[in-house]
Amino acid sequence: MKLYGNSYSTCTLRALLALAEKGLEAELIPVDLAKGEQRLPQHRAVHPFAKIPVLIDGDFRLYESGAIIRYVDGLPSSAPSLIPADAKTRAVMDQWVSVEPSYLQPHIFEIRKQLFLNPMFGGKTDPAEVEKARESVAYVLDVLERALEGKHYLAGDTFTLADLVYVPTLQFLVIAKQDDLILTRRNVAAWWERIGTRPAWKRIVAGAPAR
């Protein structure tokens, strides 16, 4: 398998983490977003919306990280499924998988833009924008805090795709030294300790191949 993407892209990291959790691997074909490589005709040929990631499995091509992680979960593997069999639990998983890019990721991307991308490309950090984004992240984490009361994972007792999709974005808060947002919430902090220390993720963070 091949995965077009980049290890600094949270969407790519979701796919890499799903592969790692299942004990599978794909060759990472780097697409440099800073250079605009995602908009080149050769990339549009694999992703018509000029984004990453894209998974290639033989003659099968798939984009959208949400679809990729579900596909990867269904591949033959000795690892347990990350998708619950029960319809209601699976629907709850889907709800949380959808919450992450809809309500959390845009604000985390704003923090990234303000603290990293603006200074990197000659711009300035706007502290008011950082504060606004932090407040929005705090709101989402408060929702998660309540949802995690009495639970180990978002969809119940086991780690599922619902939890997996939060790992790369929450890691970014750690990198950006904004993890007070995580650590000041008891349930979120305990959940992050559980999901952020899984061997598959630790291997990715350490730069080891996703296996």
Ligand SMILES: N[C@@H](CCC(=O)N[C@@H](CS)C(=O)NCC(=O)O)C(=O)O
């Ligand atoms: N819904 C898509 C979002 C894909 C996406 O926005 N990818 C980002 C990287 S995380 C990207 O390619 N950005 C480049 C751009 O917008 O030009 C998915 O989950 O795969």
